[in-house]
Amino acid sequence: MPLLQVFCSLIGWLGLYWLFCCAFARRGPEWSCRLVTLSHGVLIVLLTAYVVFVDGPWPLTHAGTENTELQTSALCVCLGYFLFDMAWCVRHRTEGPVMLAHHAASIAGILLALAMGVSACETCAVIFGSELTNPLLQARWFLRQLQLYDGPLGDAVDLLFILLFAGVRVGVGTAMFYCELTSPRTTAVMKLGGVVMYGLAWVFMVDIARFGYKKSRAKYRKWTEKVNNNGIKI
Numbered sequence: 001m002p003l004l005q006v007f008c009s010l011i012g013w014l015g016l017y018w019l020f021c022c023a024f025a026r027r028g029p030e031w032s033c034r035l036v037t038l039s040h041g042v043l044i045v046l047l048t049a050y051v052v053f054v055d056g057p058w059p060l061t062h063a064g065t066e067n068t069e070l071q072t073s074a075l076c077v078c079l080g081y082f083l084f085d086m087a088w089c090v091r092h093r094t095e096g097p098v099m100l101a102h103h104a105a106s107i108a109g110i111l112l113a114l115a116m117g118v119s120a121c122e123t124c125a126v127i128f129g130s131e132l133t134n135p136l137l138q139a140r141w142f143l144r145q146l147q148l149y150d151g152p153l154g155d156a157v158d159l160l161f162i163l164l165f166a167g168v169r170v171g172v173g174t175a176m177f178y179c180e181l182t183s184p185r186t187t188a189v190m191k192l193g194g195v196v197m198y199g200l201a202w203v204f205m206v207d208i209a210r211f212g213y214k215k216s217r218a219k220y221r222k223w224t225e226k227v228n229n230n231g232i233k234i
Helices: 003-025 029-055 069-092 097-116 118-133 132-144 152-182 186-228
Strands: none
Touching: 003 029, 003 069, 029 069, 029 118, 029 132, 069 118, 097 118, 097 132, 097 186, 118 152, 118 186, 132 152, 152 186
16 A cells, blocks of 8 residues: 555655646746645645654654554655656656655655655654745745845745744754654664754755855845945944
8 A cells, every 4th residue: 555655655755747748838947846845845744744643652752653554655756756756866866865865765765654654753753844834945946036035025034944944854853863763663774864854954054054154244235335325324
């Protein structure tokens, strides 16, 4: 059943990509792929949020437990998307090695959770934290394409993205990482996968911190130049 669900998910994302390509033929393939990514981000965040916060069990206390049917379905939906996106990125060469490594680690982790029948609980929690910021990342890209990024809306999207990434993926992610490492039920291979994903999160966090610092400096420099041009000393 999981294999069939993964196949149906993959076909579904491919079909959605084809529909977007037909509807936005003038925009190019990346526009359509980004729309698929945005659709997946919204869907999987809602689905994993229900799995983690409503259906349970709680990942901070039940890491390594047996998979439920809903957890399995959520992982299958996500795996189908990652297979599609990984193939698209390799085909069009749009992503660097770090993002490709993140995709490969995500695919491997989901495959292991499905194959072993355990640890979907914390895997869904990791997917929720990882994908929570994805819609904002896609919104930033679309704003740039529509030439709406340089303004208050672009600044708000960037600020919210940085805060969510630091607070959820790194902050809460650290607690999740600790619980997974100390759980007696979690297998060694899943703990190793947790180390990889946590390390990649910090790689992204460093890049995001650099981006935030550079953008803040540029904004401050622009503000001081504007003030000085108005004849006001600061």
